[in-house]
Amino acid sequence: MEPFKIKAVLFDFGGVLADEGFRKGLVHIAQVNGLDPDEFFEVTRELIYSTGYINGLCPEALFWDRLRMSTGIRGTDEGFREIILERFLIRDWMMDLVRRLKQNSLRVAILSDQTNWLDELDQRLCFSGLFEQVFNSYHLGKSKADPSLFATVLSLMGLKPGEALFVDDTPGNIERAQGAGLATILFSGRQQFLCELERFCPGVAL
Secondary structure, eight states: OOOOOOOEEEEOTBTTTBOOHHHHHHHHHHHHTTOOHHHHHHHHHHHHHHTSGGGTOSOHHHHHHHHHHHHOOOSOHHHHHHHHHTTOOBOHHHHHHHHHHHHTTOEEEEEEOOOTHHHHHHHHHOOGGGSSEEEEHHHHSOOTTSTHHHHHHHHHHTOOGGGEEEEESOHHHHHHHHHTTOEEEEOOOHHHHHHHHHHHSTTTTO
16 A cells, blocks of 8 residues: 555544534533433434434434434423534634644645534634535535545545545544545544644644
């Protein structure tokens, strides 16, 4: 296999560019409703995929109704959404890194399994202007659970697999990206990530 010649870095949003507001918000909702946070998270995660909400195939209201029926939680759609969105906090050091990557002639994009919430977050936090493109499962009609997504994104960007570095905090997504031929970093923390980034983009993270 030829060595990677990275031309672009694709970042996950929640858990990489920003704190993972989805999980943190669900923990809060579970605790308020007297539910086990881990079990509630798994039920919610399964429903966001099985309903098709993550791929833009069902309205948000239907997703929340299904979640209420499955778990018994009480509250409004707007209230639940706000609990989640307010916990997505942009990591300033990651934004600084994105700027350095661009200064070093590297292309940068977001590749996220998200719903319409990502659009709302962008209106609040104004991050999309830093990136060449924002690839959101809600608008693409497929998620990172579908291995073909990576080929789709590469094609849209005019890249070969070995020219893209994908950064995500979910092992399954990393495995599927690797299977598609991308270079990958499984994000678990700032220092770990910067050390691994040095292998692919020498000098940028300093």
